[in-house]
Each structure stands twice: as C-alpha cells, then as structure tokens.
Amino acid sequence: MIHSPERPLRPRPGRARARCAAQSALRRAAYVGLAALSLAASTCAPPLQNGSVVVSSGAAERLGMLCRWGHGGGEQGELCPAAEGAARPARVRRITAPADALTGPLAVGRPGDYVLENDEIAVVVEQLGPGTGLAESGGHLIDAADARARRDELGQLVPRLGAPPRQVIYRDITTGAGEGGAAWIEARGEVRGRELAGGALSVTTRYTLGPRDRAVVLTTSLRNDGDRPVEALDLGDVVHWGGAEHVAPGMGPGLRGEHEAPYVAGIGSDVAYVLAPTDGATMRTRSGAGFSDATFARQAALPPGGRVEYQRLLAVAPRGDSLAAATELFFLAGGAPGGVALELVDARGAPLRPIAGKATLTPIAEEGAAPATGALDLWLRTGEGEPLAAEAPPGLYLVGFEGSGRRALGSARVRIRAGEIAPARLTLSGAGRLDVRVQERGASAPVEDEDLSVPLTPAKVNLFDATTGRAVSPPHFTLTGELQLSLPPGRIRVVASRGPEYALAEATVDVADGTRSQIDLTLERVVDTSGYIACDLRQHTAQSADAGVDAAARIVSNVVEGVECAVTSDHNLAADLRRDVTSLRLEAQLRMLPGVELTSGRSGAGIGSLSVFPLGAEAAAPREGALRWVDETAGEILREVRALPGERVVQVSRHHGGGSPLHASGSPPSGPDQRAPPSAPDQGPSLLAQIVGDGAGVDAVEVWTGREGAARDRALEELWALLRASRPVTPTATSDTHGLHGAEAGYPRTYIAVAGDDPGRLDVGDLVAGLRRRRDVVITNGPFVTMRLGDTRQGGVASTRRGSRGGPLSLTIRVERAPWVDARELHVLVGGVATGAPIPLEGARTTAAGALLDEIAIPVVLGAGRKPSHVAAAGEPRPGKSAPRALFLAEDTFVVAIVRGHRPLEPVLAGEPDEILPFAMTAPLWIDADGDGRSLGRAAAP
Incomplete structure (x- = not known):
C-alpha cells in the first residue's frame, strides 16, 4: 500500500462551502494506503445544492504523460499547462439521438436518458420508467466514461437500503445548476413494504458534478413518512461492474465475500471506476461475481419524520488499471502525484519499441510508514509514439513488467516524488513464437480452408510452465483450431481441451528466443x-x-467448452x-x-x-x-x-x-x-x-x-x-x-x-x-452418470402396475468419464437419504473410444410385504461379494444417483480445489411402489 501524509480536499474559491452547525463537523479519516479523503471547511453558509464535498479538479494539474493521452499538451517531465480562462461549467442534457449517448458494449443510454458531463467525464442517469438490468426503476446511474473516449464499461449503480436490501422506486427527476459551474440531477422516490415494519421512506438522490471534477458526488437523503420508526437500516449501494473487474486495496481481481476497505474499484480495458465514501472512512463491502454491495452506514434508525443522509463519490479514471484508480482517488483527496516513465531494453541493452504488457508497481514499506500490502498494475497498450509512462502517488516502489511474450529479468527500484517523473529501466527477456494447431479425430473442419491438411477444431488451450506448473497466461480460445503465441523462453506444457466429453491433448515444447516452434494436438471425444x-x-x-x-466472446466460450x-x-x-x-x-x-x-x-x-x-x-x-x-x-x-x-x-x-x-x-x-x-x-x-x-x-x-x-x-x-x-x-x-x-x-x-x-x-x-x-x-x-430401473429411465416413474410387484428388477447405474476427470464414489439415495456407504468406482474398464466406465447393478424389489421398512441399505456389500445389497422399496419414493470425485478438474479449470471437484447427479427416478399409477405427484407412463 502507499502511505503518504493526510491531506484534505482543496477548496476552490466560489465553490467550497461548509455546512453549518452539526454539518460543519469535519471527519478526517486516513485511507489505508492513500492520502486522506476528508471534507474541506470554508465559511458557514447554507448547504450548496451541488453537494457538500469539493472534489479537486483534474486536467490542468495532471502530469505531462497524462496530457499526451488527451488531457493537454505538455512534454514528458513537465506539468500540463494551466487551462486558459475558467473551465466550462458542467451541464445536464437529455439524449435525443444515438450520437448523444456514450459508446461501448456496456452503454445502455437511450433517447430520454440524462447525461451529466463536463470536459473530463460523463455519466448517464436513466429516465423514469422500467429500469435497466437489476434496477427496478429509472433514476439510477447506468453509464460512466471519460468525456473524450466516451466508452462506458460500467454496469450500473443502485442505492441499496435496509436488510433485506430494498431498492428505491423513483417517481420524479429534476435537473439544475449549482454554484461555481456545477450541475446536478435529482431523482425522488420512495421505499415501501412490510420489511419496514410500518415505516414509509421517501428518498432523494442527487448526482452532482463540478466543472473540472473527475468524480460525481452522490447524496442520498431518506425521510420516514410513516407512523412507526424504521430500525436497523443499512445504507449503501450495489454496483454492478459490467465490463470492469472489481478490486480493492491489497486484494486482487475477482473479489468474493465480505471485506472492509477505503474504496472498491472496477478496472476496465480503457477506464477505471472508484466508489468511495466522501468522509474517508472504510466501508464494508460484500462482493460476488460482477457486483459489490457497499455499506456506508449501518443500523440507522429513523423515528417518524426522521431524516438521514449518506454521501459517496464515483470517480472515473482515464485508464483501465489499478494504478489509475488509486492515483485518481489520491488526487481527489488533494494529493500531488508524481509519475513513472519506463524504459524497456533487451538483454544487450538495446531499447525496445513500446510493447503491450503489464507493469507492476509494488510499494515498499519505509521506516515509520504503513506496511506495503498490495501491488498496483499499469497496463500498457501499443501504439506509435505512445509513452510507457503514467502518474502515480509518491512513494518507493519495485517496478516489474511482463507481456508480449517477454518478462522482466529483474525489477527496478524507483522513488516517485510529487510533480516529478521517475525513470525506471527494465531489462526484458527475449520472446519466442509458438504455433498451436488442434484437430479432432474424425471431425470435419469448422472453417473452409483448402490449405488445411487436417480437420481443425475449436478448443481451449492452457499454457503452463513445465518446471513450476504455474499458468503462463489465461486460457486461450480458438474457433479455427489455430493459435499464434508469443512466449518468453522456457519449457512450456500445452494442454488442449473441449469440455468433459473429450480426452485432453497435450505436449511439452521448448520455446527459445527468436525461434518459431509448432505443435499439433489431437482431441478425441471419448464419453458417449x-x-x-x-x-x-x-x-x-x-x-x-x-x-x-x-x-461473440460468450458464443466462443461455449463452443470451446463443448x-x-x-x-x-x-x-x-x-x-x-x-x-x-x-x-x-x-x-x-x-x-x-x-x-x-x-x-x-x-x-x-x-x-x-x-x-x-x-x-x-x-x-x-x-x-x-x-x-x-x-x-x-x-x-x-x-x-x-x-x-x-x-x-x-x-x-x-x-x-x-x-x-x-x-x-x-x-x-x-x-x-x-x-x-x-x-x-x-x-x-x-x-x-x-x-x-x-x-x-x-x-x-x-x-x-x-x-x-x-x-x-x-x-x-x-x-x-x-x-x-x-x-x-x-x-x-x-x-x-x-x-x-x-x-x-x-x-x-x-x-x-x-x-x-x-x-x-x-x-x-x-x-x-x-x-x-x-x-x-x-x-x-x-465432469462425470456422466445415467440410471434406469428395468425399462424406466431417470426422470420417469417405475410402477408395479407393469407386473413388477414383488419381483426383482435391476437398478443399473452407468458412470462414464474422460481420463482426466476423477470419479471415486457412487452414492445411491432413496427419498433423499443415502442407502449406506458410498460404492467405490475404479474405472473398471475402458471403452473403445477411451473413456473410463463403471456399471453398477443393484437388485430392487418393489411392493409391500418383503421388508418392514421401505428401504434396505444398498451401499454395503454382502461378505465376500462385490455387488451392493438389494433395495426393497415398499412405499412411493424416488431414487437418485450421485457421483463424486476427489481430484480437482485441473488442468482444464483453475481455482480453489474444493470448488472444482467432480460431481454429477441423475434426475430422480420416481417409484410407484403401491401400483396406483402415481408417485409423489408424478403420473406413471400409460
């Protein structure tokens, strides 16, 4: 983490105003790893309609490299020239044509929605009516982007109130202008329901943007209009990240579960978003796939007529990496950033042209400073004349790099100071070329290409360091069966897959600097x-x-997984x-x-x-x-x-x-x-x-x-x-x-x-x-398991009406799997209750196609009179016998077969071992034991 002295937000004349009385008490709480984000006080004056927090301006105070990325025009090492004259005021308008909206696959703004923008960022608030995505009404923030790129990668931000969480249904929207060139959108609505125990909440959310701010301030006010108090009300937001990967300080991508942090960020490809409270406090957040549920105030209580308010900001950083997110929040807190400029050279010291990759800035703890706990990533894109440089909070860092088939042969130690650019020289490895071709035995080519001598097939290709077993990169998808990859020198294990019906195809290859290697892999579909x-x-x-x-990516992801x-x-x-x-x-x-x-x-x-x-x-x-x-x-x-x-x-x-x-x-x-x-x-x-x-x-x-x-x-x-x-x-x-x-x-x-x-x-x-x-x-x-009782398959109803009363039947369970898929034990459940110990699976034989197969036959007797209970244990074999004991089913019930494996589904899947253990289950097979033609609501086939 980055440690620096606490700095308040800088007030600007004509804009900064403090709240009177209780509202003028300023809370100052240092961010973990960032400068403090706190309220700035001025003279006592009525609360401004554009919110109580002053967010520092952006473009005129950015470093040279950020200027060259579209925010000014200085040279490297110089600060951007100050803007001439006053900044243009922020403004609100309605979308009237597609050109007025933001762009990108996540952008959902349409004619009638509201755009709140300045020369730095633009956000879209949805018009009244049915909501987008998980929002139940309009009035919510649905798009956000840099004002120049105008490419949205955010899903939406929805206030979340209470436990269980409830949304606001907005009924009215107004817009206006505030002091100092600010503009605002205000949505008013209500929350009602029996969860409020007789309370009725009216809610107002105001979105405020200053003329040069890169953050919109959200202020949500609640009033209890009911005749009973509302207790234990949690106040927060659910942010659906859309195309952005959510992170928090000291925590990597893919956040899951509950955590506390000063902010949570979403990292897109071209933009980053930061959600943070305006008072600098930490917030409790629960994150899952694609969302974060942030709580800013807990257990608020509102008596009849009582009011409460909470405030936070959504910052929009002009780059898509965690360094941009952390720097943006540092800057908003009044911090003066510095910068880092990378010089990339080969092993001979010769300069390399700008290449795509990821630079990593790992903070180093210094004496008297907070311990360093997390790295910040800087993603570099290729392009003629694009500098390998970015602004960053001051501090001491180790800088590394990997990308474009190269990796840093060491790290550079740099000290970044406010207003200065620190050079970092990194020596990178060479890069080799690996061409991968994947075919399927007996398959037809998925694409027409007269030059192909083999039928190529879609596949997922995983790459691992053959020495350490560590993944070299995320999995690669190919529809055509061909991949051309740049890789650092080394011994690489290449694994091709296409879902659990296929055996793996793999090979190990040596990648050398400046050479080109090719491997051909053949997938076989083995599971029937x-x-x-x-x-x-x-x-x-x-x-x-x-x-x-x-x-397109969603379709391809399905095809390569079978x-x-x-x-x-x-x-x-x-x-x-x-x-x-x-x-x-x-x-x-x-x-x-x-x-x-x-x-x-x-x-x-x-x-x-x-x-x-x-x-x-x-x-x-x-x-x-x-x-x-x-x-x-x-x-x-x-x-x-x-x-x-x-x-x-x-x-x-x-x-x-x-x-x-x-x-x-x-x-x-x-x-x-x-x-x-x-x-x-x-x-x-x-x-x-x-x-x-x-x-x-x-x-x-x-x-x-x-x-x-x-x-x-x-x-x-x-x-x-x-x-x-x-x-x-x-x-x-x-x-x-x-x-x-x-x-x-x-x-x-x-x-x-x-x-x-x-x-x-x-x-x-x-x-x-x-x-x-x-x-x-x-x-x-992974495993494929099927079950039948006599001529009745899973999902059906086996009935004694067809002459099976009292006579033996065979419950046949077939378990088939590809060699890389583990299956160790079979559980037979009757009425949802295990019939005994699990039956061991050993892959008793191999099919002609190459799958491992177990077939288990369990004797079953339907009808009353054979046993006092409706079921006898099936999982415990008789002494000296390998076959399970018979099942005696005297009452209507259902049977289910479950297969479990003990070895994770690696190398096709990666993750926590207990999350990727093999599991399979049949549908229930209903048993009509009394012969009346029905079983537990299911009718037997005629």
Whole structure:
C-alpha cells in the first residue's frame, strides 16, 4: 500500500462551502494506503445544492504523460499547462439521438436518458420508467466514461437500503445548476413494504458534478413518512461492474465475500471506476461475481419524520488499471502525484519499441510508514509514439513488467516524488513464437480452408510452465483450431481441451528466443452422451449490468467448452444471440436460446430469480424487459408466462449474489400471490413449494450454480424435501457465468434427453418437453452418470402396475468419464437419504473410444410385504461379494444417483480445489411402489 501524509480536499474559491452547525463537523479519516479523503471547511453558509464535498479538479494539474493521452499538451517531465480562462461549467442534457449517448458494449443510454458531463467525464442517469438490468426503476446511474473516449464499461449503480436490501422506486427527476459551474440531477422516490415494519421512506438522490471534477458526488437523503420508526437500516449501494473487474486495496481481481476497505474499484480495458465514501472512512463491502454491495452506514434508525443522509463519490479514471484508480482517488483527496516513465531494453541493452504488457508497481514499506500490502498494475497498450509512462502517488516502489511474450529479468527500484517523473529501466527477456494447431479425430473442419491438411477444431488451450506448473497466461480460445503465441523462453506444457466429453491433448515444447516452434494436438471425444444434449441454462452477456462479455466472446466460450445448447438469461431483458451464432458460422455446433432472468430485490417475485426460456417475438423490446416483474408476485409472473404463445420453461434460480432459491417466505403464505420477503430455510414452507408442479407452475429448480459446491449440497437437501412433498420438479445445474475465466461456460451443465442430440438440428420444443415433462436430465461438471430401473429411465416413474410387484428388477447405474476427470464414489439415495456407504468406482474398464466406465447393478424389489421398512441399505456389500445389497422399496419414493470425485478438474479449470471437484447427479427416478399409477405427484407412463 502507499502511505503518504493526510491531506484534505482543496477548496476552490466560489465553490467550497461548509455546512453549518452539526454539518460543519469535519471527519478526517486516513485511507489505508492513500492520502486522506476528508471534507474541506470554508465559511458557514447554507448547504450548496451541488453537494457538500469539493472534489479537486483534474486536467490542468495532471502530469505531462497524462496530457499526451488527451488531457493537454505538455512534454514528458513537465506539468500540463494551466487551462486558459475558467473551465466550462458542467451541464445536464437529455439524449435525443444515438450520437448523444456514450459508446461501448456496456452503454445502455437511450433517447430520454440524462447525461451529466463536463470536459473530463460523463455519466448517464436513466429516465423514469422500467429500469435497466437489476434496477427496478429509472433514476439510477447506468453509464460512466471519460468525456473524450466516451466508452462506458460500467454496469450500473443502485442505492441499496435496509436488510433485506430494498431498492428505491423513483417517481420524479429534476435537473439544475449549482454554484461555481456545477450541475446536478435529482431523482425522488420512495421505499415501501412490510420489511419496514410500518415505516414509509421517501428518498432523494442527487448526482452532482463540478466543472473540472473527475468524480460525481452522490447524496442520498431518506425521510420516514410513516407512523412507526424504521430500525436497523443499512445504507449503501450495489454496483454492478459490467465490463470492469472489481478490486480493492491489497486484494486482487475477482473479489468474493465480505471485506472492509477505503474504496472498491472496477478496472476496465480503457477506464477505471472508484466508489468511495466522501468522509474517508472504510466501508464494508460484500462482493460476488460482477457486483459489490457497499455499506456506508449501518443500523440507522429513523423515528417518524426522521431524516438521514449518506454521501459517496464515483470517480472515473482515464485508464483501465489499478494504478489509475488509486492515483485518481489520491488526487481527489488533494494529493500531488508524481509519475513513472519506463524504459524497456533487451538483454544487450538495446531499447525496445513500446510493447503491450503489464507493469507492476509494488510499494515498499519505509521506516515509520504503513506496511506495503498490495501491488498496483499499469497496463500498457501499443501504439506509435505512445509513452510507457503514467502518474502515480509518491512513494518507493519495485517496478516489474511482463507481456508480449517477454518478462522482466529483474525489477527496478524507483522513488516517485510529487510533480516529478521517475525513470525506471527494465531489462526484458527475449520472446519466442509458438504455433498451436488442434484437430479432432474424425471431425470435419469448422472453417473452409483448402490449405488445411487436417480437420481443425475449436478448443481451449492452457499454457503452463513445465518446471513450476504455474499458468503462463489465461486460457486461450480458438474457433479455427489455430493459435499464434508469443512466449518468453522456457519449457512450456500445452494442454488442449473441449469440455468433459473429450480426452485432453497435450505436449511439452521448448520455446527459445527468436525461434518459431509448432505443435499439433489431437482431441478425441471419448464419453458417449448419445441421446442427451449438453446445455448451460443460465448465462449472461454485456447486456446484463453485472457482466462484461460481448456476444461473440460468450458464443466462443461455449463452443470451446463443448456446450451444445445455451440460454442467454440477462437480467430483466431478453438477449437473442442467434444471429451472432450464424455470423460466426457455428449453427452446427451451438444452439443459443433467448431467455430472460427476472431478478427482483423487492418482495414482488418473492423467490429471487425466475429464468424463462425460450423467448421469441415477445422479446422485441428488451430494454423494457420481456415480461413485467416489478411489484409482481411469482403467481402473477407465472400466469403471464403461461399466457405467452408456445411453451416455455420456468426455472427458479438462487437469489442474486447467493442464497437458496427454495425458501422464500418468512411465514407460510396463503397462496402463490402472497407477497413475502425472503427467509431462512427453517422458517416454514417455501413459496416455491406452492408454485411448482406439472402444468402451470415452475418446471425446473437450479440446485447447482457455478462453483458453489456447499450451496449445492444445501439446495439438494431442500430439493429432497420438495420432492417428498409431492412437488415434482426437474433439477438443473448452470454456470450462471458473468465472465470467461473462473466461471467457465458449461461448468456445471445440464444434459437433457432429447430425440435428436445434434445441436444443428435440435428440436427446441422437444428440449422444452424434456425439461417440463420427461425430466430426464444429468447435472455434472465432469462425470456422466445415467440410471434406469428395468425399462424406466431417470426422470420417469417405475410402477408395479407393469407386473413388477414383488419381483426383482435391476437398478443399473452407468458412470462414464474422460481420463482426466476423477470419479471415486457412487452414492445411491432413496427419498433423499443415502442407502449406506458410498460404492467405490475404479474405472473398471475402458471403452473403445477411451473413456473410463463403471456399471453398477443393484437388485430392487418393489411392493409391500418383503421388508418392514421401505428401504434396505444398498451401499454395503454382502461378505465376500462385490455387488451392493438389494433395495426393497415398499412405499412411493424416488431414487437418485450421485457421483463424486476427489481430484480437482485441473488442468482444464483453475481455482480453489474444493470448488472444482467432480460431481454429477441423475434426475430422480420416481417409484410407484403401491401400483396406483402415481408417485409423489408424478403420473406413471400409460
């Protein structure tokens, strides 16, 4: 971390005003690793309408290298020339044409939205009406960018109030100008609901921007208009980072869980964002995939008529790296930055042209200073004349570099002083060239190329240092089967994969400086999944506020992982990627289904998220959401879905950011229209239990999301309870991927039994019927497990009506997996209860294709009279026998087979070992033991 003396914000004449009385008490709290961010006092005066915090100006005080990046025109080593005359005032306007909006795949501003801008940054506040992404109304900040580049990479920022969190529904928006050239947008609305225990909150949020500020100040004021006090009210924001990767001081990308920090930042490719309280205090933050939930004030209490206010800023840095974010906040706090200029040379000392890569500035603790705990990254882009330089907070650093196939052979020690540029000379390694070609045995070429002598195939390629095992780079995706890579010299292990149905193809190659090497790898599809299609039923693109993956990247990420069918389920809008699949000429390999994830933070949906797919013409206005959802109950949403033409799958997913989807009411509701807040699993019957079942209710329940193994195991216990209560439902697994790495498409996935498993000829109606009625699925991240009892497959109903009463049947379980996928134990559950010790799996034989295979046969007797209990243990073999003991099933129940592995899914996936352990499960197989033609709400086939 960077330590420097505490500095207050610098007031500017004509703008800085202190609040009177209690508002004039200034809180000064030092940032950990940054200069203090505190309020500046002036003479006592009425509060300004542009907010109480003065944010230091930007362009006229930046260093020379930042000037050359479009913020002035000085030479290296000189400060930017002062601006001539007064800065242009900040301004507010409405978008009237596309040219008025910001650009980029995350930009969602449209005609009618409000742009608040100056000559430094621009932000967009959404007009009144239905909200974008996870916002339930307009009035929220949805785009932000540098004023010159105008490229937005932010999702949205939504105030979050209370616990459970609630959003504001804004009803009115006004705009105006403040003193000193500031401009503002003010949104007014309300929060109501039984969670407030009789209180009713009116809420006002003001967005204020000064003429030269690179930060917009957000001030949210609440008033209790009810007749009862509102207690324990947490005040904060949920920021959905969109295309920006969220970080915090001392913590790397991909934040997860709870943490405290002075700020949280989102790092995009061309811009960085910083969310911080204006008083310099630390804030408590809970982060997950694509979002951060920041709390600025906890347990606020408002008596009737009482008021409370909280204030924070969103800064927009002109570069996309963590150094830019930290420097921007340092500058806003009144700090005077310095700079670092890199000179890159080869091993002979000859200068290298500017190259793309990442420079890392690691702070060094000095005597009397705070300990250094985190590094800051500076991403360098190539371009003629582009300097390898950037501003930085003063301090002592070690500077390193890697990129473009080169790495620093050592580090440079530099001291950065305010107003000066410190040179850092780095010697880089050479670079070699590696060409990789991946083919599939027996496959046809995915692209037409008469020069190809082998059929190339899409693949994911991982590179590792053969000596240390460390990943050399993030995985590489190729649609054409070819990659041309620049790498530093060394021995490299190259691993090609295409999902769990394929064996790995790998080789080790020596990369030498200045040489070109080539390797050819052959993938083989070894696992037999005939009759099933591999689907990922919940994914997100850049059209979701909390995801930053464009359409092409999302499609490619599916194809290289062997996903054959995927549902695009962006938040509260319907994205259709079918044309993108066609443009990439991948129709034969991937079927994309348009869908929508209806996600509510209010009490309306009552169960967190509902995914609906496939959608068609009814998704013509995606910005409005394909379906109504704000303030609607689950029952109302279901009726609207079922009224659509054609047949749809409704899938219940976990609450956004965690939580079980299976419990959603605080007390037993009286019907599916009962509005109720979420609750813990032990608070009685769930609302979901009243809206699932064949026909008009929910069809599928997502019991496994991404890498959440512990949550999966809890959800399964709840699923068993649901099934025992005669609420038949299809279990599903989805990646819920919002990115590319660490949440890969198809891990986990749902295999769905269909009549034709060719994705290019997939009958979507048959797939829908498979999920809604046949319920024959396999959920897995690796092993492929199927089960049948006699002639009845998983998902069906085995009945004694067909002459099996009292007679022996065989429960046959088949477990197949690629050699790199571990599968050690088979668990057989009856009614959700394990029947004994797990059955060991050993890969007893190898199929002709090369898969490892175990087949387990368990004798089953249906009907009453054979055993006093409805089930006997199956997992404990008889003495001297290898076969499991028989199952005696005297009551209606269900059987499930679960496979677990002990070895993580490396090298295809990387992460915490317990997050990537192999797991697979069959759909339930319902048992009609009494022969009445039904079992736990499921009817046996005629």
